[in-house]
Amino acid sequence: MPELRQDRFTKEWVFVASENIQHPQELVVPRARKSVPSFDPNCPFCPGHETRTAPEILRVSSPKGGWTLRVIPRKFAGLSSELPEHNFATAIEGFGIHEIIVETPDHSLSTALLPEPQLLSLLRSAKARYDEICLDPRIAYATIYKKHTVEGSGGLEHPHSHLIASQVIPPPVAGRLQQARRHYGQTGECIFCAALQEELDTQSRIVAATQHFIAIEPFASPSPFCTQIYPRRHMANFGEINAEELLDFARILRTILSKFYSGLENPDFTYNMRSSPVANAGVNYYHWCLHLVPNLPIPGLEQEGKMLLNPVLPEEAAQFLREVRVEQAIPA
Ligand SMILES: [Zn+2]
Numbered sequence: 359m360p361e362l363r364q365d366r367f368t369k370e371w372v373f374v375a376s377e378n379i380q381h382p383q384e385l386v387v388p389r390a391r392k393s394v395p396s397f398d399p400n401c402p403f404c405p406g407h408e409t410r411t412a413p414e415i416l417r418v419s420s421p422k423g424g425w426t427l428r429v430i431p432r433k434f435a436g437l438s439s440e441l442p443e444h445n446f447a448t449a450i451e452g453f454g455i456h457e458i459i460v461e462t463p464d465h466s467l468s469t470a471l472l473p474e475p476q477l478l479s480l481l482r483s484a485k486a487r488y489d490e491i492c493l494d495p496r497i498a499y500a501t502i503y504k505k506h507t508v509e510g511s512g513g514l515e516h517p518h519s520h521l522i523a524s525q526v527i528p529p530p531v532a533g534r535l536q537q538a539r540r541h542y543g544q545t546g547e548c549i550f551c552a553a554l555q556e557e558l559d560t561q562s563r564i565v566a567a568t569q570h571f572i573a574i575e576p577f578a579s580p581s582p583f584c585t586q587i588y589p590r591r592h593m594a595n596f597g598e599i600n601a602e603e604l605l606d607f608a609r610i611l612r613t614i615l616s617k618f619y620s621g622l623e624n625p626d627f628t629y630n631m632r633s634s635p636v637a638n639a640g641v642n643y644y645h646w647c648l649h650l651v652p653n654l655p656i657p658g659l660e661q662e663g664k665m666l667l668n669p670v671l672p673e674e675a676a677q678f679l680r681e682v683r684v685e686q687a688i689p690a
């Protein structure tokens with residue numbers, strides 16, 4: 359029986375488990391493991407090719423020499439980091455900051471396979487850059503974004519992620535913020551904290567939980583295995599995370615990426631940080647999360663007009679991901 363569910367944070371409606379109900383395991387198609395070398399002579403992100411990129415902004419040095427992580431400005435960014443002199447309300451020239459985090463010197467590793475200390479280093483570096491970028495008075499919103507494809511993202515298979523910041527707040531972020539503010543005005547509570555408490559009470563959509571974080575399948579999940587990681591402590595902005603929480607965040611992120619890798623056959627996926635705009639850091643009504651979406655080849659999945667159709671019940675997707683054992687399946 360199809361069910362129409364409304365996302366309480368966006369008010370969007372989603373059909374879940376529509377006519378051709380699919381069980382999670384039906385969506386997992388075995389994928390041939392592509393052999394990727396740890397060094398590619400043509401890759402600008404591989405060690406020894408540092409001069410092929412713009413000068414780096416941040417480097418984490420390796421005790422063995424060389425580096426373990428680099429942050430560089432994007433060479434062919436669509437946004438200019440020079441603010442144009444003349445702006446018009448409806449035609450703001452693209453001002454923004456776009457940086458690339460090269461996550462490891464090893465060309466062959468996917469983010470899901472990074473050892474925990476390296477994933478922590480990635481998050482620490484991302485936060486250091488995020489904090490600094492948000493100090494720029496021209497910046498209204500910043501996010502951390504990752505697109506993983508087996509064929510390589512933007513022609514580059516070397517593991518990397520993006521920091522993107524701009525002078526405007528994207529409409530979906532502004533929409534979520536508005537709903538959250540309205541809910542707070544009516545009830546005096548953070549809508550996300552309230553939803554997390556309900557998830558903890560029912561347990562049915564929880565994929566993983568750690569001391570400081572909870573990973574869930576959203577109630578009105580727009581696509582199969584869409585997963586959100588929320589801090590348990592109320593925090594509007596990613597910049598508010600402390601050192602202990604960052605370590606725990608690395609742990610739960612690695613768990614979820616490993617479950618995707620092992621349980622869903624190394625799928626293409628994206629994630630993005632849904633943090634508050636800079637001006638709303640510290641507010642009582644908004645709560646950040648990391649939003650992860652595996653991109654599975656699903657026959658019949660369509661978006662009709664603005665109506666989303668998700669063939670899998672979020673509760674079944676959560677159970678499936680909970681049961682994926684990751685410790686044994688991930689190569690060392
Ligand atoms: Zn490379």
Ligand SMILES: [Zn+2]
Binds near residue numbers: 549591642645
């Ligand atoms: Zn909250």
